[in-house]
Amino acid sequence: MPRTVFYVSDSTGITARTLGQSLLAQFEGLDLEHVTVPFVADAAAVRELVARIDHTGRQQGVQPLVFSTLVDSELRRLLATSSGCLLDILGVFRASLEQVLGVAATDQVGGARPRASDASYQQRIDAVHFALDNDDGARLSQYGMADVILVGVSRCGKTPTCLYLALQFGLFAANYPLTEEDLGSLKLPRALEPFHAKLFGLTIEPERLTAIRQARRPGSKYASARQCSLEVTEAEALFRQQRLPSVDTTELSIEEISVRIIERLGDRRGGAGLSHGR
Amino acid sequence: MPRTVFYVSDSTGITARTLGQSLLAQFEGLDLEHVTVPFVADAAAVRELVARIDHTGRQQGVQPLVFSTLVDSELRRLLATSSGCLLDILGVFRASLEQVLGVAATDQVGGARPRASDASYQQRIDAVHFALDNDDGARLSQYGMADVILVGVSRCGKTPTCLYLALQFGLFAANYPLTEEDLGSLKLPRALEPFHAKLFGLTIEPERLTAIRQARRPGSKYASARQCSLEVTEAEALFRQQRLPSVDTTELSIEEISVRIIERLGDRRGGAGLSHGR
Numbered sequence: 001m002p003r004t005v006f007y008v009s010d011s012t013g014i015t016a017r018t019l020g021q022s023l024l025a026q027f028e029g030l031d032l033e034h035v036t037v038p039f040v041a042d043a044a045a046v047r048e049l050v051a052r053i054d055h056t057g058r059q060q061g062v063q064p065l066v067f068s069t070l071v072d073s074e075l076r077r078l079l080a081t082s083s084g085c086l087l088d089i090l091g092v093f094r095a096s097l098e099q100v101l102g103v104a105a106t107d108q109v110g111g112a113r114p115r116a117s118d119a120s121y122q123q124r125i126d127a128v129h130f131a132l133d134n135d136d137g138a139r140l141s142q143y144g145m146a147d148v149i150l151v152g153v154s155r156c157g158k159t160p161t162c163l164y165l166a167l168q169f170g171l172f173a174a175n176y177p178l179t180e181e182d183l184g185s186l187k188l189p190r191a192l193e194p195f196h197a198k199l200f201g202l203t204i205e206p207e208r209l210t211a212i213r214q215a216r217r218p219g220s221k222y223a224s225a226r227q228c229s230l231e232v233t234e235a236e237a238l239f240r241q242q243r244l245p246s247v248d249t250t251e252l253s254i255e256e257i258s259v260r261i262i263e264r265l266g267d268r269r270g271g272a273g274l275s276h277g278r
Numbered sequence: 279m280p281r282t283v284f285y286v287s288d289s290t291g292i293t294a295r296t297l298g299q300s301l302l303a304q305f306e307g308l309d310l311e312h313v314t315v316p317f318v319a320d321a322a323a324v325r326e327l328v329a330r331i332d333h334t335g336r337q338q339g340v341q342p343l344v345f346s347t348l349v350d351s352e353l354r355r356l357l358a359t360s361s362g363c364l365l366d367i368l369g370v371f372r373a374s375l376e377q378v379l380g381v382a383a384t385d386q387v388g389g390a391r392p393r394a395s396d397a398s399y400q401q402r403i404d405a406v407h408f409a410l411d412n413d414d415g416a417r418l419s420q421y422g423m424a425d426v427i428l429v430g431v432s433r434c435g436k437t438p439t440c441l442y443l444a445l446q447f448g449l450f451a452a453n454y455p456l457t458e459e460d461l462g463s464l465k466l467p468r469a470l471e472p473f474h475a476k477l478f479g480l481t482i483e484p485e486r487l488t489a490i491r492q493a494r495r496p497g498s499k500y501a502s503a504r505q506c507s508l509e510v511t512e513a514e515a516l517f518r519q520q521r522l523p524s525v526d527t528t529e530l531s532i533e534e535i536s537v538r539i540i541e542r543l544g545d546r547r548g549g550a551g552l553s554h555g556r
Binding site for chain 1: 289290291292293296297300301302304305306307308316317341343347349363365367368370371372374375376378379381383384385399402403406407410413435437438441442445446531532533534536537538541
């Protein structure tokens with residue numbers, strides 16, 4: 001019988017779940033079932049949840065875990081009446097923060113929630129549309145508006161990374177696919193020449209690229225080990241020759257690739273790093 | 279002089295920052311500067327960081343805040359030697375979890391980190407490409423593979439939501455734009471008829487839609503208040519007539535829209551909700 005883990009939030013529950021799973025990853029051999037309970041907004045919803053937690057615990061014969069990012073004190077107090085093991089993520093740091101900051105915490109829900117009407121939120125949406133419009137070198141004329149232009153061979157991770165940079169950080173990210181015509185000369189494609197400072201190379205191990213391309217176009221020249229190896233070798237030579245910063249995406253998630261790009265952008269812009277988002 | 283908040287992580291720092299900002303949103307009138315320090319991997323990096331925190335605190339004359347999701351016990355111990363106020367997000371719950379679970383925590387870094395080689399990670403990437411291939415009704419033939427098909431008028435939020443569902447949850451999300459030809463009859467477009475159970479309507483207040491479209495094509499009929507109002511009224515009538523679940527995106531972020539869609543999908547699939555991601 002698994003043990004149930006509840007992730008409880010007055011918003012989406014994504015933070016509660018991410019954090020809870022990071023914590024639980026430190027314990028081996030657990031049999032867990034994960035349940036996210038988002039948008040818990042009032043006492044009635046918490047009471048219903050408490051009944052559900054208690055029922056689950058009785059059925060399973062083990063104490064459920066309850067990760068919560070509820071903000072409201074009254075709702076947190078109510079949730080604490082369940083028989084689950086409550087890990088009150090916001091509550092636990094409130095007292096220390098109140099002491100250091102010398103200010104009392106409010107119960108304002110959703111203060112850090114992205115608001116559809118915020119400028120920074122609108123920028124993320126605009127950035128998504130920019131990434132789509134500028135995917136695969138579609139509109140070279142808009143490169144001037146880009147914060148960063150990712151350069152690499154087909155299927156090395158450019159598109160998902162551009163979209164993540166847009167959705168998470170509101171960065172205007174374009175990408176340029178290196179094709180056979182661009183490779184071999186060690187020169188930048190002409191469309192990229194004016195934008196050297198915005199270029200960022202993505203590379204990947206040829207074996208991994210072959211596997212990805214085979215899944216897409218099995219048996220094609222495009223997906224052959226020889227072609228993949230050739231393209232990667234020449235792309236990497238181009239990055240070295242042109243002194244482009246680059247990152248190997250083989251073992252990295254898009255989150256990690258994105259944060260490494262932002263770090264390097266920060267270096268080139270004078271060390272701002274992730275300080276300002278954009 | 280602002281007070282600096284450091285977000286420290288052995289991974290991207292995104293969780294530390296999201297959580298820290300949720301916490302700090304409960305305090306009003308603060309003058310803060312935010313610095314994310316990702317990929318802190320060894321003792322040398324922590325020592326350098328400790329020196330930076332101490333220097334910042336002396337310069338500002340106030341104690342910096344340090345939100346950390348470091349996993350390794352030795353690195354956490356080192357970080358605690360800084361003069362900053364340490365909010366050790368993983369550390370604080372380790373003891374309670376060890377007690378409840380009856381297992382000692384390991385120092386395994388990145389256990390919950392998305393791995394580029396994981397099937398679930400590859401599914402997120404595949405889902406991004408699926409969302410791109412099926413944006414704006416581009417390939418009606420692939421609707422059979424979709425987990426969900428978002429339906430709505432142009433610029434009501436379909437595309438960014440599809441991409442978020444793909445990137446965050448690995449869901450295969452397609453979308454179908456309702457145009458004038460589709461509206462007025464209260465009938466589903468023929469391409470959508472076989473997929474009733476996958477359809478989800480997005481709607482938006484006409485005033486907000488007008489503003490979004492005006493920014494894109496100022497002065498056009500497409501962006502006129504009259505046109506926007508007409509399209510939204512008819513799209514909402516279609517959703518009612520066809521009993522499609524729908525959500526008003528006007529005041530919601532893509533995170534919130536996405537989680538509401540997943541909740542409703544769960545209802546239709548028998549209450550699984552967010553339990554299983556996909």
